[in-house]
Amino acid sequence: MALRLDGKIIAQQLSKSLQNKVKELKTKNIFPTLCVIEVGEDPASTIYLRAKRNLAKKIGINEITIKFPSSVTEVELLQKIAELNRDPKINAIMVQLPLPEQINPLTIVKAIEPAKDADGFHPYNQGLAWQGASDILPATVRGILEILDYYKINVSGKNVLVIGRSLIVGKPIASQLLNRDATVTIAHSKTINLEQLTKQADLIISDVGKAHLITSEMIKKGAILVDVGMNREQGKLMGDIEYEECFEKAQAITPVPGGVGPLTVASLMKQVIILTEYQVDGR
Amino acid sequence: MALRLDGKIIAQQLSKSLQNKVKELKTKNIFPTLCVIEVGEDPASTIYLRAKRNLAKKIGINEITIKFPSSVTEVELLQKIAELNRDPKINAIMVQLPLPEQINPLTIVKAIEPAKDADGFHPYNQGLAWQGASDILPATVRGILEILDYYKINVSGKNVLVIGRSLIVGKPIASQLLNRDATVTIAHSKTINLEQLTKQADLIISDVGKAHLITSEMIKKGAILVDVGMNREQGKLMGDIEYEECFEKAQAITPVPGGVGPLTVASLMKQVIILTEYQVDGR
Incomplete structure (x- = not known):
């Protein structure tokens, strides 16, 4: 039975702390x-x-x-x-x-x-992030890091598999986990041995947009699963990972909805405040 | 018996073509x-x-x-x-x-x-390279790509292992091979299962600086090996990969010296000419 990584609670706490921060700035x-x-x-x-x-x-x-x-x-x-x-x-x-x-x-x-790049998509910021020298990050990436930090998940030396290579999620989260000393593999639509890779991964971040992509047979017992996928099937919202069956085998898993999603908007707000502070204090 | 990937020949051809290019520009x-x-x-x-x-x-x-x-x-x-x-x-x-x-x-x-970044180390250029939108690259990275191109080595769908995560070699070569549709793993000093990773890799790029790091037992039969390491042992220059024994098992391998090394300087010159042309023609 896995730990359910609850994005809603973290988003609420984050929003609360940002609220206080803004009050302080306004003074x-x-x-x-x-x-x-x-x-x-x-x-x-x-x-x-x-x-x-x-x-x-x-x-x-x-x-x-x-x-x-x-x-x-x-x-x-x-x-x-x-x-x-x-x-x-x-x-x-x-x-x-x-x-x-x-x-x-x-x-x-x-x-x-x-310096005003709320989304963290500018090549300069993305390059800096790869060099370990920036905290201007895409909102989803920050959201994933908030989850790892909240639940004290240490990725150093872990085999991390990032599925998807967008500039919004896949590549920048790979940079951040590499900076945290994970061994990082980036898989994508041209990858031919996905199942071999998922079976070896200690942490999987899936941002594909394909329901039922990852089943419990494909994961290692005790893996940590972060699901960024958003798929709608017969009116039901679901991620890339088969939640119910993987819940039994994984160590921890984010639900969809209620995992990474709620943190995306809150993380964008955090980015806005970070940028504001940089502009005031210099960087 | 492997194919010896000869950097010297490629560097000579590249220098020749750059010479002609410069003549043309001077007119x-x-x-x-x-x-x-x-x-x-x-x-x-x-x-x-x-x-x-x-x-x-x-x-x-x-x-x-x-x-x-x-x-x-x-x-x-x-x-x-x-x-x-x-x-x-x-x-x-x-x-x-x-x-x-x-x-x-x-x-x-x-x-x-x-726009004048000869080394390709500027975060803006590195970010653009991750976004698949730049050919301003560190010289060693361009050198490795010249070798792959010369010998028509297609990395699409291949498992590529990059060992080392410097901003000079590891990270930017990972970006370029990902852009060429490889499944890319980045390993480094904190990686705990290097041997498992090397055994699965179709292509290994090693930039560690540790002689005898990779032995023939650690590689898959038919792997392609690119050695960026430069180590001196009792006056002898050698790479990270045990050349003699891996030569028997690999499909192709770069020697040290005579592999990536000779291409580094020639690739820097190519970068200078690319930058010059951008400045003249606009980008």
Whole structure:
């Protein structure tokens, strides 16, 4: 029987501590401000942005949304970002993905001033993170680290398998676990021996988006399982990992929903406060 | 019996093609120029810098060395780098490592304009390389890729084990092999099951600096072995991999000396020319 790694509780505690932090900053006349750029009307994005807005409000972060129609050009977006980069009242900027076809997301990500990079997708910040010299991280990555820290899971010398190689989750979490002295393997859609790899892993982080991908036969007894997948099947939300059967065999496992998910938005808010403090104190 | 992966031949061909490239650029009044900053007198660095100077001369690259005493301050170095960043006649800048204790190498590496980053150590370039969007790479990493390309070694779906996690070799070569669809494992000094990992690897890149680290019992039959280690034992230069015994079992292996080594300097020159062309053509 595994330990259920409860993201909700950690997210609540984190939100509470961020709330106190913001109160403290406000006594010094510092008002952490996040600007979100929204392009078009993606239904999933709309739900996620609402969650961001609500949590920002609760914590006391000033959240400003700038909307563009889906017909916006890359130049228009870049102009707005340049303006926000210069604006001293804006501490953090994020552009909600996905973007319409005519816009190259990497061009947009690179345009945001690294010191205001709420999402931690800027190549400069990602490079620094690989060099062990940054705590500007994508929200999901920070969320996973919050779980490991809360439950005091030490990865040093452990075999960690990261499944998925996105710049949002797979690659940056690999960097952070390597910095924590794990032996890290990055698997992906072209990997041919996934089952061999999962069987050897002490910790699996799965960010694939494929329900039933990892079954109990595929894991080692006592493994720790972190499920970043979000899959909907007949109206039911589930991760990449077969929760029920793996629960019996694993040492610890994150549920979906209620694992990494709740921490993503809270971690973004933490990032906003970290960026604000850097801008005030210098870095 | 393995194929001997001959770095010397590739380095000669590469130098020849770079020579032609420089001739062509000179007809357009473009004179690729590398500025090397040398601090103090490290004997290994002196030998390496001489090799760089000689090859630059042969290829037709204008090489300028600026020497500082080992008592130089960080501020003095940063001022010189800022000046070189602004100088339109300088296409590429490198600071020879190691640096004296009073200087933080990461501070220096970050100060070089990414577009003039001959060594490919700048976090921005390393982040871009992880995002699959840069060909500004550390010389050793480019050298390894030159070997794989020359011998048409396809890594897609292969299990690649990178031993060592430096920002000069381990991490950036992992990024490039992941971009080429390999399943990549990064092992290091805290890894506890190295032998299990080496036995499963289709391709091993070793950058540890420990003679006799990898023996033939530790490798899979038919593995490809790339040895970046440089160890001196009783006056003899050798890599991390036991060459003679692994030669019998492997599919291909780089010798030390004569493998990756000769390609490092030639790859640096290729980087200088790539940077020069970016500066002329825009990127």
